[in-house]
Amino acid sequence: MSHRLSGNEAIAYAMKQIDPDVMGAFPITPSTEIPEYFAQYVANGEVNTEYVAVESEHSSMSVCIAAQAAGARAVCATSSCGLALMYELLYVAASCRLPISLVCVNRALSGPININHDYSDSMGGRDSGWIQIYAENNQEAYDNFIMAMPIGEHPNVRLPVMTCMDGFITSHAVENIELLETDVVRRFIGEYNPEHYLLKRENPLAVGPYDLSPYYMEHKVMQAEAMKAAKVRILEVAAKFEKISGRCYGLFEEYRMEDAELALVLMGSTAGTAKAAVDKLREDGVKAGLVKTRVFRPFPGQELARALAGTRAVAVMDKSEGFSANGGPLFAETRSALYDLKERPYLIDIVYGLGGRDVKVEDIEKVFGRLADIAVTGEIGPLYTHMGQRSKGGDR
Amino acid sequence: MSTVYNLKREVEKPVRLTGGHRLCAGCGAGVVVAGVLRALHKEDRAVVVNATSCLQVSTFMYPYTAYVDSYIHSAFENSAATCAGVEAAYNALQRRGKVEGNVKFITFAGDGGTYDIGFQSLSGAMERGHDMVYVCYDNEAYMNTGIQRSSSTPRFARTTTSPVGSVQPGKKQNKKDLTEILVAHHIPYVAQTAPLGNFRDLHIKSYNAIYTKGPCFLNVLAPCPRGWDYPMARLAEIIQLAVDTCVWPLYEVEEGVWRLTYIPKKKLPVEDFLRPQGRFRHMFQKGNEWMIEEAQRYVDEKWERLLERTGA
Ligand SMILES: Cc1ncc(C[n+]2csc(CCOP(=O)(O)OP(=O)(O)O)c2C)c(N)n1
């Protein structure tokens, strides 16, 4: 079925098709529309879901944790400050091994308060033990959300999944989208039948212990192993998904990378802009390419190194600062992944687009221009810079 | 909603909070939890929810749980939302025919987890109307972290963050009246109780709270011998003094109707409750008589108001 939907509508519709047991609902721009659309499905009696309109995102995640532990499928959507308010509980959800599905419509974090897109919110949760999958557009947001439960609920994984899409750019822009039939979605997701849950009559369960040092480390290692297993599972689910949709997903997308000498690594909707720039440069004979990160947790380090192995110069583009004084989070991961290559490309980091600052095809072309210079001279210049801000002199 | 109380019959029921947990000897919290859970019908299941607290770290230390029923602890400040989430799951799964039988949802949180950090979560869950019971076991300070003041700590009490010094008489503020705040939520049942005497009051109120549909709240005094600084064998006596001095009145509000459930035969002076406890020791030093006077005036005013409200 071909439709025209915004990213938020597409997610709400996917939730309706899935018909989860419990939804924790709380408004925050730009994810607010998701619980709004869903509330109407509830009001119309189109879903079985218990819709819990809580008093904060903190409670929304708390409700999801408890509901999932009780044996239900729980979902919620949030952005920015809302995700930040959940921070402690993101860790609780992952360590209790609860495959909750959260949609993070990415938005810059305060302060100053700003409602537009960057990844500072979900990057803050990157060490919390959640699987994180990023979408470039509405179609990917819809598809990623439908794959979330089969990934997270697998017995080898049992981890929560964060489906991320760019605030406004993806959440609010209406685009063509292919939707699956509801019965196809239901069959793909299957029933949720966890082995242990609070409401199981035969075998009561205790969740959330006080864990002393003789046990804590073992539990963390098990969690780490689950995150490794998630990488395998993500690809299995993607293969199955291709069968029902015809759409193919990997850990990341390689765009014109076969013989690329100059490459970008970035994520989300900027990939669309970057692809246009790559095409333009290719016409001029520049061997440009792009790696679009899709799965950020687990991070596909070895696979990424292989994809970049033949390049001469690479720019990572981070749409969140990180404040490490040493580059953004995507840069740190990429740089670490490249360490094991015998011949490493030159590598720089460019932090851009913070708080929704626009990035154009020409901006991306300039980055490739810099990579071309680096490839020729072998001089990388400053390792990590910002792009798109007004200079001190002020000309923008 | 009412039940006929028979102590002998009740104590013959299988326990739901087993021994061997690590609460201090003489801790009020364990007595409260065992007492509340005893009010469940034998055939009913429960999911017990717990906020981070002395109770939590003592009753579910991996790999041992002291609870016979299912149990979940998530964090310090979210036990009400957690209980709400379990109840929501139950409703959804029941509609799908995936759970059978009666399941009751009971939260236990300390005063810190209730009056302070979990207050918003509690208020939200009560307003939304989940079918659940929230029990605050009130020991009037953050005991698990070593006796810090909470908004439940009474005025003049010494804690590690409201110490007694030459210019400070212990805690400067009065205790927040949480029970009244919960009454203002206009939920079906709110009660203040304590594990007094033969546990009749605690039992009946627990039964009412568990078997009244909708959100119900119990505030239960749960003395802590360490934080209050009295010999642990005196638990029952301290509770008796708290109610006989009217420091901790026992009452309930059912569908908006206030009812006093215990009137002391002889209302004792507040100092009888204060004297055995080290946390109030400085109030008995020469020159500090005003503290006892103020404490007495505060209790008297509150008691008078309660008598008016309950028409007693
Ligand atoms: C967010 C958060 N802040 C602080 C703590 C530390 N902490 C754990 S239990 C506790 C005090 C609990 O007090 P109360 O709820 O009154 O229960 P009690 O231990 O007195 O029975 C504190 C401060 C925590 N676990 N989580």
Ligand code: SF4
């Ligand atoms: S410190 Fe107090 S509240 Fe904590 S277990 Fe000991 S007696 Fe109970």
Ligand SMILES: [Mg+2]
């Ligand atoms: Mg306490």
